[in-house]
Amino acid sequence: MTDTPSPNSVQTERARSRIAIAWDSDLAYSFRRSPVALISFAVVLLLVLSAVFAPLVAPYDPFDPGTLNLMNGFTPPGEANAFTGETFLLGTDDQGRDVFSTILFGLRISLFVGFAAVALALILGVTLGLVAGYVGGMTETVIMRIADVQLTFPAILVAMLIFGIAKGITPPEYRDQMAIWVLILAIGLSDWVQFARVVRGATLVEKSKEYVQAARLIGRSPFAIMLRHILPNVLSPVLVIATISLALAIIAEATLSFLGVGAPPTEPSLGTLIRIGQGFLFSGEWWILFFPACTLLALALSVNLLGDWLRDALNPRLR
Amino acid sequence: MLSYILRRVFQSVLVLLVVGLVAFAMFRFVGDPIDTMLGQERTMQDIERLRETLGLNKPFFVQYWDFLVRAVQGDLGISYRQGRPVAEIIAERLPATLELAAVSGAFALIFGIVMGIFTAIRRDGFAANAIMTLSLVGVSLPTFLIGILLIYVFAVELSWLPSFGRGDVVRLGGWSTGFLTQSGLVALILPSITLGLYQMTLIMRLVRSEMLEVLRQDYIRFARARGLRDRAIHFRHALKNTLVPVITVTGLQLGSIIAFAIITETVFQWPGVGLLFINAIQFVDIPVMAAYLMLISVMFVGINLVVDLLYVAIDPRLRA
Numbered sequence: 001m002t003d004t005p006s007p008n009s010v011q012t013e014r015a016r017s018r019i020a021i022a023w024d025s026d027l028a029y030s031f032r033r034s035p036v037a038l039i040s041f042a043v044v045l046l047l048v049l050s051a052v053f054a055p056l057v058a059p060y061d062p063f064d065p066g067t068l069n070l071m072n073g074f075t076p077p078g079e080a081n082a083f084t085g086e087t088f089l090l091g092t093d094d095q096g097r098d099v100f101s102t103i104l105f106g107l108r109i110s111l112f113v114g115f116a117a118v119a120l121a122l123i124l125g126v127t128l129g130l131v132a133g134y135v136g137g138m139t140e141t142v143i144m145r146i147a148d149v150q151l152t153f154p155a156i157l158v159a160m161l162i163f164g165i166a167k168g169i170t171p172p173e174y175r176d177q178m179a180i181w182v183l184i185l186a187i188g189l190s191d192w193v194q195f196a197r198v199v200r201g202a203t204l205v206e207k208s209k210e211y212v213q214a215a216r217l218i219g220r221s222p223f224a225i226m227l228r229h230i231l232p233n234v235l236s237p238v239l240v241i242a243t244i245s246l247a248l249a250i251i252a253e254a255t256l257s258f259l260g261v262g263a264p265p266t267e268p269s270l271g272t273l274i275r276i277g278q279g280f281l282f283s284g285e286w287w288i289l290f291f292p293a294c295t296l297l298a299l300a301l302s303v304n305l306l307g308d309w310l311r312d313a314l315n316p317r318l319r
Numbered sequence: 320m321l322s323y324i325l326r327r328v329f330q331s332v333l334v335l336l337v338v339g340l341v342a343f344a345m346f347r348f349v350g351d352p353i354d355t356m357l358g359q360e361r362t363m364q365d366i367e368r369l370r371e372t373l374g375l376n377k378p379f380f381v382q383y384w385d386f387l388v389r390a391v392q393g394d395l396g397i398s399y400r401q402g403r404p405v406a407e408i409i410a411e412r413l414p415a416t417l418e419l420a421a422v423s424g425a426f427a428l429i430f431g432i433v434m435g436i437f438t439a440i441r442r443d444g445f446a447a448n449a450i451m452t453l454s455l456v457g458v459s460l461p462t463f464l465i466g467i468l469l470i471y472v473f474a475v476e477l478s479w480l481p482s483f484g485r486g487d488v489v490r491l492g493g494w495s496t497g498f499l500t501q502s503g504l505v506a507l508i509l510p511s512i513t514l515g516l517y518q519m520t521l522i523m524r525l526v527r528s529e530m531l532e533v534l535r536q537d538y539i540r541f542a543r544a545r546g547l548r549d550r551a552i553h554f555r556h557a558l559k560n561t562l563v564p565v566i567t568v569t570g571l572q573l574g575s576i577i578a579f580a581i582i583t584e585t586v587f588q589w590p591g592v593g594l595l596f597i598n599a600i601q602f603v604d605i606p607v608m609a610a611y612l613m614l615i616s617v618m619f620v621g622i623n624l625v626v627d628l629l630y631v632a633i634d635p636r637l638r639a
Contacts, residue, residue, distance in 0.1 A: 149334050149337055149338075152334060152616075152619055152620065152623065153578070153615075153616070153619060154575050154578045154579070156578070156579075156582075157578045157581070157615070160581070160596070160597075160600060161608070161612060163600065164599070164600040164603070164608050165345060165349055165608075167600065167603055168345070168349035168603045168605060169349055247459075251461045254461060254463075255461055255462070255463060255582060258461075258463050258582075258585075259463075259581070259582065259585050259597050260585075260597065260601055261597060261600045261601060274463070274464070274467070278467055281467070281470070281471055281475060282475055282482075286471075289467065293464055293467070296461070296464075297459070297460065297464070300459055300461070301456075301459045304459055
């Protein structure tokens with residue numbers, strides 16, 4: 001009578017133990033102990049989930065003209081409209097669109113642009129940083145010189161410029177359609193330098209270690225060494241920069257959209273909503289601006305705090 | 320020393336050449352200049368002739384060189400949208416931005432230093448802690464939200480200050496100034512605070528940490544032992560030694576103030592070059608975008624260079 005566990009239970013055992021290992025890790029411990037990290041994570045999670053499930057959560061579809069009723073325009077939050085008697089949680093804008101629903105859909109665009117831009121910056125920066133650090137020589141000089149020149153200018157200015165150029169290249173009839181992608185490109189390209197610099201520095205350190213020499217001796221290709229050996233060892237600073245970049249990218253997107261050089265009114269992000277809302281501030285319809293602004297603030301602040309916590313948690317010197 | 324200076328100057332020139340190349344490429348490849356200048360009815364001869372007069376048939380680098388020579392001479396092309404020389408438009412708009420930047424810089428420097436000293440001396444006081452916490456929130460607030468908040472409180476609710484524009488300006492030669500009229504000065508208040516707030520928190524935090532560092536040193540303890548008054552110690556002994564890094568950072572921040580003026584100018588509809596740039600992006604006015612890019616790079620690179628050289632002048636250790 002031997003207890004041979006079925007393969008299935010071995011797998012679940014292994015899966016559970018992996019979760020258990022993750023739960024017991026230093027990072028998870030510090031996460032559980034930090035109220036700031038817990039609260040900001042909860043806020044980010046809530047915002048991300050409501051953005052992902054916006055079509056299910058939102059009480060109205062703000063982009064379906066059929067459901068809009070101009071009579072509902074400028075309904076204050078929580079009050080019944082004088083003409084139709086309908087109530088809206090966060091009020092309505094000038095066209096009678098439910099502010100709560102537009103925020104959910106705007107959040108979707110803001111988060112999508114933020115994550116995609118950071119992903120682009122990360123892939124570009126990590127690749128160039130790895131190549132610069134590992135290959136060295138002329139390649140390194142060229143890459144890092146470009147990084148230096150770009151670093152002379154604030155990222156937001158670079159993003160505006162790239163947006164302007166890309167807009168000039170796209171034919172006018174596609175501009176609104178392409179705006180979101182152009183925005184991602186602009187913010188992503190304005191932000192790769194941080195990643196490249198950190199990864200290059202870490203790669204230079206790793207390159208001289210024995211495991212890299214061993215891998216080289218057994219004849220692995222430079223590509224495989226960079227991807228399979230060095231990359232996993234330089235990832236933790238990348239994670240920190242990615243989180244902080246996400247907050248910056250979200251703010252950059254909101255700023256560009258607010259300035260009118262970002263998401264078009266047909267696909268409003270939080271920044272576009274604030275831009276629209278600003279026009280109604282003087283006539284007393286504060287809620288059209290106030291609620292998108294609060295959402296943006298909550299999102300940027302919690303991602304920022306999460307990034308701060310991660311930086312401290314991954315820094316062994318602070319333990 | 321000399322080689323360091325030469326190397327820095329060489330680097331700056333290189334950056335400017337690269338930026339010039341980007342600006343030139345924008346002219347040349349974003350939108351066809353022939354298309355923009357000639358209408359629908361054109362013949363092959365027209366196109367050829369214009370190509371000849373514009374020098375578009377020359378090799379790329381010859382065109383680039385011509386472009387640079389013209390830019391240095393102040394010929395920045397003609398705005399697609401306004402149909403006027405770009406140099407003229409910029410000269411008209413520049414005073415507004417520079418005055419705004421100067422006032423915000425002064426605001427950031429004065430309040431930053433004063434509050435930095437205050438929070439360093441009263442380190443554990445309630446007010447100092449409140450200021451530090453507020454500054455953290457302030458850093459997370461996007462600039463445009465700060466501007467809107469100030470407009471809402473001081474222009475809409477209290478109606479103390481104007482919410483947009485420069486007020487009345489006085490023309491002094493080619494320069495238009497808002498410093499000489501009451502409405503001009505009042506109009507400066509909200510935009511300058513908006514623009515300077517971020518820099519102010521930066522300077523405040525820097526002064527605070529430098530001051531705390533200096534206050535721990537022996538000569539301060541010695542000054543205390545000599546029975547000097549607190550005020551003399553803080554301002555005559557400690558403050559002086561915190562100022563070198565503050566000057567450097569302020570110098571470098573001057574460039575970002577001019578860049579971030581784009582946001583503030585849009586919020587307050589301030590008629591400066593930043594607003595001009597944003598409008599140029601919206602309407603794909605390439606000559607204006609390229610000119611703004613070159614203008615701001617000259618400023619940035621110039622400021623960086625001056626700060627670097629000043630640093631060598633101030634810190635004898637770098638003069639090897």
